[in-house]
Amino acid sequence: MKARVHVTLKNGVLDPQGKAIQHALGALGFSGVDDVRQGKYIELDLAESDPDKARAAVEEMCRKLLANTVIENYSVEVED
């Protein structure tokens, strides 16, 4: 079963990458880009076939490793 994780910076945390992308898009002539935030997207292939168990496991992986909860939020989707 597949799980998808989005890890994003918490509100208010500086995102130098997003800021630089926004700036570069402006320089390339794309106007009207008001904000850009960059996060991580992680796909996992799991042996687990029970969606609830898979979700619980992935949430624990996020807390322990995938996200830095001091500055990042995470969200988990599992395929049904």
Add this chain to the structure above:
Amino acid sequence: MKARVHVTLKNGVLDPQGKAIQHALGALGFSGVDDVRQGKYIELDLAESDPDKARAAVEEMCRKLLANTVIENYSVEVED
């Protein structure tokens, strides 16, 4: 209007970060993680309010900057 971009590595492109995560998850005692792939997730706030135009613009941003199509695929969603 918000747009969401996922940039993922193409099949066949080795993903050192994904591999490292998979390894670390194993070391942390998470079993049954068969594969991990890491990509980027980019959120854009756009002044544009027409979804089709927004999508077209963001796809062009992907081709020009956000993704390196030698190694990456991208997908774009715009909020409706």
Add this chain to the structure above:
Amino acid sequence: MSEITPELVAEHGLTPQEYEKVLDILGRAPNLVELGIFSVMWSEHCSYKSSKKWLKTLPTEGPQVIQGPGENAGVIALGEGLAAIFKIESHNHPSFIEPYQGAATGVGGILRDVFTMGARPVMNLNALRFGSPDHPKTRHLVSGVVAGIGGYGNCVGIPTVGGEVNFHPAYNGNILVNAMTVGLAPADRIFYSAAAGPGNPVVYVGSKTGRDGIHGATMASAEFDANSEEKRPTVQVGDPFTEKLLIEACLELMETDAIVAIQDMGAAGLTSSSFEMASKGGVGVELDLDRVPMREEGMTPYELMLSESQERMLMVLKPGREDRARRIFEKWDLDFAIIGRLTESGRMVLRWHGETVGDLPIDPLALASPEYDRPWEPTPAAEAVAVTSQGDPLEALRTLIGSPDLASRRWIWEQYDHLIGGDTIRRPGADAAVVRLADGKRALAATTDCTPRYCYADPVEGGRQAVAESWRNLTAVGARPLAVTNNLNFGNPERPRVMGQLVGCVQGMGEACRAFDYPVVSGNVSLYNETEGQAILPTPVIGGVGLIDDIAHLPAAGLEQAGLALVLIGETEGHLGQSLYLRDIEGREEGSPPPVNLEAEKRNGDFLREQIKQGALAACHDLSDGGLIVALAEMALAGGCGATLRVPDIARDKMTQWLFGEDQARYLVATQDAETLLASARAAGVPAAHIGESGGDALTLEAIGRISLEDLRATHEGWLPDYMSAGVA
């Protein structure tokens, strides 16, 4: 405006007595913005209220000193129109919370302190203390801190060339991350922070201000809603790219004659930078806070004054230079905003969309900050230790050379770009880092040193030793030690024992600096380094800077050829108290540290430097942790050539002491001509003994045994990478 309750005052970290003083100064109750300003200005970090009394006792003057403590960094003259600007700073707590960003922003902060004075940074160093390797957090902290230091310094493009790392359980809950930067500037073009010229514009440049690192009151105040934690990241994220632009833009502006005063926004951001600049110049300031470039909507004056967003600077410009300056910052895509003017009022007036939201007298706030004479207790003297066991010395050497405190740090410094600039002529891993100056003939040497276990056992001796070791490390590369910066890392100063450690260490440091004409020109104090009542070991880190007059004489760090005579300089008594041998081989962390004889240090060091200058030494290394045999092993590994050591007869019965004792004021050197060296030493009254020869591919203790370099190298190089890959970081 919210009412100032005793709870709110307490949350701002002000004692009731301090708050009384606030009321006195203002003649009224402060509003929240003003309370926030008092709170950060009078914080330990900004006011040095516990340490000031003792810092004043340090020697800070000398013919080489252009600027001692009191500015963003210290400045010393190098001759030929050049000055070195340097400082060390801690980022301990943030690095424990978020090791990557904490360490990265620590590097960013110290870089700004140095380039704000007009210097181009040329070397970074870092002094790190982690908990026990067995502690579950240690691996993660090492990994993150090292990556963060590298991530920032590498991107900005300043070589990270040196530092030190210790592991000890006393740092389990409170690691130390001290970062040092050395920069170079023309001696006649140093920039200071004293504002001058009422009417002159106050200019903000760099990154926009966000809600980073705002401490103080939170929930209790009506101005903050339930999401305030989410809104107010306690951890700042570093943006080394912006820092790089800021360096280039500032240095470009400094080439013009536009700046009256300049100061980075470090701890307590806009508040401390504006108050310090105004106070030093004896002027007043009016700020229009709504003109501050903001990263987020809905920011308040309180937040703007207290934010610790990174990569920002404050300047006072000469009138009429605004446009020129603006163009430079625009070229570098940085924010540039005129946010206020200097006045004659001696007051800080803060406006928000035209309305006054704060009005404070500057000097009483900046200068009348509390100063405490905290009660202190000296550390009781330790007993002398007896060592009776006489185990296999080569086995002990193998253990020590692969132990956490002595194992190779290659895994760390290979993550630092230590070569960028093309002037690194002594790479990390040896005594002092050496970076060549533009004249191609001279070079700067720098080092950071402290032996916390000595400081814990005897703060005064430990303070002396830290200075002596840094002085020795500079001497070992042939540099004239010029001045130091220091980072005083201690526990809670409200505990007399801890305060006594600080007092003792400062006393010892002062004595040694005086004896060596090696003044203190800058520094930083980090207190309250403890968790759950467990304080760190007292850790007064010394950052030393010296000058090599001619790099042609730089001796090698290691043994690079066979047939050289090994000469031990300095007197060996075999002091094992607080030695690594005692701790790591016998499991005893006991005794008094080796005494530092400042006269012997000076005499031996001056002699050694003279020998280097005359080209008499092929290689040179100072003796410290682990003693003679460890130093020899390090030299053999560094140069790839083995050696044979003769244990003198008198030392036979005390072989462990002779091999592993940590007596101070000693160097191990390799020379083509032992006889001449010994004769010169005799003439100078310097103890010296010919104790062996270089050669072979092993370390041989005559009549005792041998250990191959390969074996030593495997243990020495293996420990850290093995440790780091043995678990999840």
Add this chain to the structure above:
Amino acid sequence: MRTAVIRFPGTNREKDAVVALERACGRKPEIIWHKESGLPAVDLILLPGGFAFGDYLRAGAMAAQSPIMQAVRQAAERGVPVIGICNGFQVLTEAGLLPGALMRNAGLRFVCRDVHLRVESDRSPFTEGYRLGQVVRVPVAHHDGNYFADEATLDRLEGEGRVAFRYVAGPGEPESRANPNGSRRDIAGILSENRRILGMMPHPEDATDPLQGGTDGCGLFDSMARALA
């Protein structure tokens, strides 16, 4: 010989390159700011190391879109030799002037140390001063030096003799330490089809003076000076 060194915001190894070029060519290069849209008439263009635009998003991605890159492309089309070192190599791949991409090091960590390179092609203005098969020692300093291209491209590069340098183990060095970043087929540097563009991750400019620990990088700069004089 006239040379130009391109400077992006975040470029930080330009001084190292300038010193090495000046030593070999006897003339200071011109530093060209990324916002320029034209280049002076030069015999060589060098894209130095660093972190252009912070290497945010992807190393070299934003720099590849800078106005000056149009001019670099046109000069390259006219046959002006272009060398990209480290970040410069990343920019050249992102700009499509060289095939493949540079990904995060396999070990995920930044790596700064000496490596050994075998010269795989002596047929270019950059490498003709070396012997084919010669092993040289120069430092690397990068976080994203893991060269990737698909198998077909790699075969083609090899078939056409366009691999300029390959990582090899130095004397006494274990094989496992040879390749510092996981690059496919140990590739450290590649040439364009017309062999007038070179991209390489290692830093020959930081190995041009005995005090730097080695002078093996001089071969490259001396080659260029001779070939283009």
